[in-house]
Amino acid sequence: MTEDCMGLGHAQEMNPEHPNCFLLEIARAQMTRDIFPNSPIKFMPPTRYKSGDIFYSHLMDAMFNFVGVLTGQTIQLLGMPTEAMHTPLLQDRWMSIKNAKYIFNGARDLSQEISFQQNGVINTWAQKVLGETLKHLEMIKHKGLFKAIEDRAFAEVSRTETSGKGYDGVIKKHLQYLNPFFEIF
Amino acid sequence: MKETKVNLKHLKPYGDIMEDGTVQLCFTLSVEASPEAREAATLLVQKMGFEQIKVATMEKVAQGFSTFVIYGNTKHFLDFTKIKVLKIESPKHSREEIDDIIKTKIGKKLVVIGACTGYDAHTVGIDAIFNMKGFAGDYGLERYRWFDAKNLGAQVLNQDLLKKAVELKADVVLASKVVSQHNIHIKDMRELIELAKKMHLREKIIFIAGGPRVTHPMALECGFDAGFGVGTKPSEVASFIVEEYISRLKKQKRF
Numbered sequence: 001m002t003e004d005c006m007g008l009g010h011a012q013e014m015n016p017e018h019p020n021c022f023l024l025e026i027a028r029a030q031m032t033r034d035i036f037p038n039s040p041i042k043f044m045p046p047t048r049y050k051s052g053d054i055f056y057s058h059l060m061d062a063m064f065n066f067v068g069v070l071t072g073q074t075i076q077l078l079g080m081p082t083e084a085m086h087t088p089l090l091q092d093r094w095m096s097i098k099n100a101k102y103i104f105n106g107a108r109d110l111s112q113e114i115s116f117q118q119n120g121v122i123n124t125w126a127q128k129v130l131g132e133t134l135k136h137l138e139m140i141k142h143k144g145l146f147k148a149i150e151d152r153a154f155a156e157v158s159r160t161e162t163s164g165k166g167y168d169g170v171i172k173k174h175l176q177y178l179n180p181f182f183e184i185f
Numbered sequence: 186m187k188e189t190k191v192n193l194k195h196l197k198p199y200g201d202i203m204e205d206g207t208v209q210l211c212f213t214l215s216v217e218a219s220p221e222a223r224e225a226a227t228l229l230v231q232k233m234g235f236e237q238i239k240v241a242t243m244e245k246v247a248q249g250f251s252t253f254v255i256y257g258n259t260k261h262f263l264d265f266t267k268i269k270v271l272k273i274e275s276p277k278h279s280r281e282e283i284d285d286i287i288k289t290k291i292g293k294k295l296v297v298i299g300a301c302t303g304y305d306a307h308t309v310g311i312d313a314i315f316n317m318k319g320f321a322g323d324y325g326l327e328r329y330r331w332f333d334a335k336n337l338g339a340q341v342l343n344q345d346l347l348k349k350a351v352e353l354k355a356d357v358v359l360a361s362k363v364v365s366q367h368n369i370h371i372k373d374m375r376e377l378i379e380l381a382k383k384m385h386l387r388e389k390i391i392f393i394a395g396g397p398r399v400t401h402p403m404a405l406e407c408g409f410d411a412g413f414g415v416g417t418k419p420s421e422v423a424s425f426i427v428e429e430y431i432s433r434l435k436k437q438k439r440f
Contacts, residue, residue: 048309051397051415084397087366090213094246158338 003038007075011044012064020121022063027125029071030116043068045079054081058095065103070111076100193265206258208235218243218251226253234260271402273411273421275428280324283423287331290431296333297326297426298350299359300341303373307363308339310395314359314419323418332423343377347384355390357426360409362396370398371407378408391429393422 010032014021032041046060061079068076078096080088088096116122140148152158189203200207210230216222223243230238235257246252278286287295299311313320315336317327326334337349350358360377362370374394381387387408394404395413404412411425 084363085365090246090250091211091252094244094252152338 003036004040006036007040007042008032008036009042009044012046012067013048016046016049016060022067023121024125025064025067026071027122028129029067029073030122031126031130033071033073040074042075042077043073044077045083047079047083050079050083052085054085054092057081057083058099061096062099062103065100066107069104069107070114072111076104195262196265197262198259200258204262206236206260206262208257208259210235210255210257211253212255213246213250213252215250217249218245222251223253226251226255230255230257233257236260271405273401273413273425275425277421278424278427280329280420280423283420283427284329284331286427286431291331291427291434294331294333295356295426295430296335296353297357297359298335298337298346298353298355299361300337300346301339301361301363302341302343302346302377303362303369304340305362305364305370305373306339308336308361310363310397311336311359311361314361314395314417314422319419321416321418323420325419326423329423332426343373343380346377347380347386350386350390351384356430357391357393359393359395359422362394362399365396365398370396371403374399374404374407374409382408391426391433393425395422 010028012025012029014025018024029043043064045064050057050060057079058081061081064079065076078100080092081095082088082092136153140153143151143153146161148154150158150160191203195204197204197206198208199205212226214222214226214229216225223240226243227238227240236259238255238257241254241256244252287293299315301308301311312325314325315327315334316325319325319328326332327336333353335353337346341349346358346360349355358377358381360374362373364370378387378392381390381392392409393411393413394407394409395417397415399412399414401412401414404410410429413422
């Protein structure tokens with residue numbers, strides 16, 4: 001598969017009370033963009049720190065949109081003010097779209113106007129994340145993929161080799177198994 | 186004359202004057218935004234018991250749908266002194282106190298297991314309760330000397346959780362529910378308790394639920410012993426566990 005067909009997803013999930021959290025979010029989003037210049041980047045909205053405060057939640061989504069437009073993310077998934085509450089109501093969706101339109105229009109060309117300081121907070125953080133990622137990848141290589149997955153190397157979720165979901169859906173193919181759709185695709 | 190002190194027997198929503206009864210509403214009508222839609226929204230709000238209705242905005246949100254933001258003043262009030270709510274009454278202890286209570290009054294390590302049950306993969310809540318470092322400066326259950334705490338992680342099916350509870354001789358089971366789409370959390374919670382009853386575990390084990398949409402009364406209704414919502418600290422859960430365990434011990438001795 002070529003790079004331009006490989007969609008890469010990441011999310012804005014930092015604690016909103018963390019000092020300078022937007023600088024750090026910008027650092028992460030920008031570095032994702034820069035490391036994979038040829039792949040579509042899917043940027044996913046905050047969910048982890050969302051509660052029932054829909055007004056604050058809407059503001060979090062606005063800042064998420066701002067980071068998205070500033071760092072040129074390809075596919076911006078929109079956050080919902082009622083995240084963590086219910087399946088979005090029509091007015092929730094409308095609020096989200098209006099929010100995104102406002103920010104993506106208003107700050108459309110901002111990214112071309114600014115650059116980041118060589119040794120500033122944003123660049124320093126990007127270097128730190130990159131360094132830690134490299135170490136993480138080396139750890140995975142050292143342990144082996146399955147052991148690493150078991151040890152919560154991905155999204156802090158553990159999956160063991162012998163348990164998990166979906167095994168009931170696995171069937172043994174007959175020697176003469178034929179699926180014409182694979183051919184067509 | 187404007188009232189400046191709250192009258193608890195006559196409680197109404199507060200906007201900027203005591204007892205003004207101001208409420209903000211937002212809803213969608215499945216008709217095109219139009220003067221008729223605006224009138225319909227106003228009349229509906231009037232039927233809900235509001236006066237001095239102000240339509241702040243009417244927005245066309247989709248073909249054939251209009252959304253309103255409306256302010257109105259409610260006629261209704263409530264006697265606050267008559268309000269009763271089911272809540273966890275057990276006293277709060279620190280980690281050191283809890284370890285000491287288990288050591289001196291129970292005399293054995295309590296086995297606590299927890300998981301995000303069903304297809305739920307959001308472990309942030311259960312992790313905050315279990316992990317060493319805990320949450321908001323309050324250490325997690327793994328840090329307690331007298332808890333044998335095991336976090337089974339995400340997507341553990343109810344039957345697997347209970348199997349594990351039997352295997353590990355669990356005294357306490359924590360079920361974390363984050364995803365609440367179509368009330369899946371309530372269904373899963375009820376199912377866990379039903380299964381526990383079938384396996385004759387309900388009386389042996391303390392069942393606790395947690396999650397952003399979990400409340401104590403709702404957890405009780407599902408058959409749990411307690412429910413904890415957003416912002417719960419590990420020591421609050423731990424306090425409940427020891428108090429509940431000891432009260433069960435006392436009951437056993439009495440009969």
